[in-house]
Amino acid sequence: MRSFLRLVFLVVLLLPAFVLFARAGDTKDTEVYARIKAYLDTVRGIDTHTHLIDPHTAERVRQQYDMENPPTCALERTWRVSYLTWAHPLAPWSKDRKFDTWWKVAEPQLRNYRARSAYRSMLPLYTDLYGVDFDTLTLDQARALNERMEKNYKRPDWPEEVLLRRANTELFVVDAFSLMPRPKDNTFPFQTYVCNVQRVINGFHPSETKRFPLADPYAFAAERKIPVKTLDDYVALLDRILAEAKKAGAVGLKSPNAYERTLKYVWTPKHLAEQAFGKPRKELTPAQIKAFQDYVFWRLAELSAKHELPFQIHTGHAKIPDSNPMNLVPVIQANPKTRFILFHGGFPWVSEVGMVALKYPNVYLDSVWMPTLSYTLGKRGYKEWLDMISSNRIMWGSDLFTIEGTYGATRYARQCIAEALAEKVLDKELREEDARRIGRQILRENALEALPLLKKHLKSPAETPKPST
Numbered sequence: 001m002r003s004f005l006r007l008v009f010l011v012v013l014l015l016p017a018f019v020l021f022a023r024a025g026d027t028k029d030t031e032v033y034a035r036i037k038a039y040l041d042t043v044r045g046i047d048t049h050t051h052l053i054d055p056h057t058a059e060r061v062r063q064q065y066d067m068e069n070p071p072t073c074a075l076e077r078t079w080r081v082s083y084l085t086w087a088h089p090l091a092p093w094s095k096d097r098k099f100d101t102w103w104k105v106a107e108p109q110l111r112n113y114r115a116r117s118a119y120r121s122m123l124p125l126y127t128d129l130y131g132v133d134f135d136t137l138t139l140d141q142a143r144a145l146n147e148r149m150e151k152n153y154k155r156p157d158w159p160e161e162v163l164l165r166r167a168n169t170e171l172f173v174v175d176a177f178s179l180m181p182r183p184k185d186n187t188f189p190f191q192t193y194v195c196n197v198q199r200v201i202n203g204f205h206p207s208e209t210k211r212f213p214l215a216d217p218y219a220f221a222a223e224r225k226i227p228v229k230t231l232d233d234y235v236a237l238l239d240r241i242l243a244e245a246k247k248a249g250a251v252g253l254k255s256p257n258a259y260e261r262t263l264k265y266v267w268t269p270k271h272l273a274e275q276a277f278g279k280p281r282k283e284l285t286p287a288q289i290k291a292f293q294d295y296v297f298w299r300l301a302e303l304s305a306k307h308e309l310p311f312q313i314h315t316g317h318a319k320i321p322d323s324n325p326m327n328l329v330p331v332i333q334a335n336p337k338t339r340f341i342l343f344h345g346g347f348p349w350v351s352e353v354g355m356v357a358l359k360y361p362n363v364y365l366d367s368v369w370m371p372t373l374s375y376t377l378g379k380r381g382y383k384e385w386l387d388m389i390s391s392n393r394i395m396w397g398s399d400l401f402t403i404e405g406t407y408g409a410t411r412y413a414r415q416c417i418a419e420a421l422a423e424k425v426l427d428k429e430l431r432e433e434d435a436r437r438i439g440r441q442i443l444r445e446n447a448l449e450a451l452p453l454l455k456k457h458l459k460s461p462a463e464t465p466k467p468s469t
């Protein structure tokens with residue numbers, strides 16, 4: 001009896017902890033989450049940023065798997081070109097070109113990555129597309145999985161099956177690192193594009209840009225016989241590039257320059273930028289180069305408004321701490337007619353980027369890549385932003401190169417959005433019907449609002465493939 005009483009006492013004592021655990025345990029086990037997720041799965045997404053490779057490159061990759069001793073394998077490549085390998089090793093494809101040799105070295109490395117979001121964001125592709133649990137694969141199962149993946153790569157309908165029917169995305173905004181769109185036969189029918197201005201910002205001298213013919217403003221000028229002798233000529237050239245890009249189907253501009261310099265773009269008088277114009281790097285100081293870049297960035301911000309091409313800017317996760325989105329405040333404040341779309345949730349400065357959007361209505365937040373970098377921070381980001389700003393200014397994207405990787409990142413982002421919304425409902429901070437509506441906005445409608453030129457690329461419902469279940 002005494003021990004029975006002790007047991008009752010223990011249960012009473014621990015009950016609140018169990019209740020807490022049950023609530024905090026997993027939102028994904030709740031009915032609210034299940035209902036929100038099921039609804040969001042029916043929403044045709046619009047992916048605002050990806051580097052999906054074009055069909056010609058995809059074909060080259062496919063052919064690699066036809067060889068008896070392939071230079072790589074599908075499974076290795078899918079991981080290698082994901083974000084898993086950033087600053088983390090993964091065994092290179094084995095010298096003897098045998099799957100078993102590679103797997104024996106790679107598998108223990110992958111085991112160490114199991115908690116990382118860069119790893120977990122890829123798991124849906126294995127569970128959903130192949131019906132396997134990647135965490136528990138044996139060597140034989142891994143080899144068989146790789147063979148199935150390689151077979152699928154050879155299917156011409158595979159991209160559409162995975163990206164449109166299974167991931168349920170309707171349209172992809174592809175950043176192909178170019179000023180103008182690639183030729184039609186070199187793009188997927190379900191993609192549109194942005195004009196990438198990375199090289200333009202560095203165009204103080206043609207030697208800076210000539211290694212990148214598709215993104216080189218001087219190559220663009222030479223083809224059209226446009227003289228570029230002065231800084232004013234250069235700015236006029238940018239105006240022309242944007243006009244032509246828009247005509248050719250660009251829906252916005254994109255700057256990934258945070259990888260190479262600070263986001264602190266300072267207002268700069270013309271005479272300072274002129275000091276660098278036309279001179280090779282070796283004749284310039286870093287301050288002179290920065291002055292030129294700053295000047296051009298401000299002109300691009302103005303031209304973005306003039307041509308109504310919203311400006312997508314990589315923030316966070318590049319140069320640390322120079323990629324803090326707070327650095328952009330002066331240029332945002334001075335250009336209220338420019339629509340700035342700040343990428344990657346400013347990771348890890350998710351609160352800071354929310355604050356920037358709270359203060360400036362011309363700022364939209366794109367969560368692209370955020371859940372893949374950290375699911376925990378991603379979910380926190382969605383919740384904080386919804387606390388701070390109107391729900392029509394948040395978007396998402398997958399930011400990957402491979403078809404399967406894009407599938408994984410898409411499912412993971414959808415799960416993160418659904419979970420953040422479900423938690424707001426469970427916390428009684430949002431009605432469930434509003435959570436569903438907001439999820440639809442984030443997945444689809446906000447992209448059409450922020451990047452209105454996307455609407456031209458939407459297909460009629462009759463032309464759109466039905467999602468698979």
Ligand SMILES: [Zn+2]
Pocket residue numbers: 049050051175399
């Ligand atoms: Zn990207």
